[in-house]
Amino acid sequence: MERNDYGDLIERWKVDLIRVRARRLYFRKDEIDDLEQIIVQELLKTNFKPGAEGGSSERTFVIAVIDRQLMKVKRDRRRDVRRANYESLSLEDKGVFTEKNFFSLSRTETHEAKLDVKQALMDLSPAQRAICRALGEGRTQAEIARMTGRSKAAVCADVRKLAEKFRKWGLNDYVRPRKAERIRRNG
DSSP: OOOOOOTTSSOHHHHHHHHHHHHHTTOOHHHHHHHHHHHHHHHHHSOOOTTTTTTOOHHHHHHHHHHHHHHHHHHHHHHHHHHHHHHHHHTTOOSSOOHHHHHOOOHHHHHHHHHHHHHHHHTSOHHHHHHHHHHHTTOOHHHHHHHHTOOHHHHHHHHHHHHHHHHHTTOGGGSOOOHHHHHHHHO
16 A cells, blocks of 8 residues: 655655554554645644644644544434434435434543533534523423523524534434424324
8 A cells, every 4th residue: 555655745654654553543544644634734834833832742733633633433324324314304205324322422522522512612602502501401482582582483483594504514403393394203
């Protein structure tokens, strides 16, 4: 198997480190070349500044960048699996995915899902976060409207926008299906 050749673009020890870290995280050998290309691009975008990184060495900095990218790839893959599971359930596909394995996420997947939601919530305004929190507590849109002093129509519009944002971010698992979808699914 021929390896990627980056010439003088990046130091060889960094490329070797990518391969070692990827194997430690159980990536398959046939995936490592593609991962290497993704991570080399990221390493070229980020610059190590001695002393500015809390006194860490360049090797520690490079390991942090590599691990962050590898974990991002793993999270994205798990998110894709969750999305495929969700879509197969909504299409009533009786194939590989079952409701049982869809809702029983592993501890790692649950942690990663929490990180995805936490990141999504950080991207929302304080008012949008308050609505999410209230919905999570089981409050109705009418109750939220009374609590916030806004009209129910305004709260409904905000909830619709929040649902679209969550779908866009691939967090379909945290959005209640639209009424038309529930009727179609439940018959």
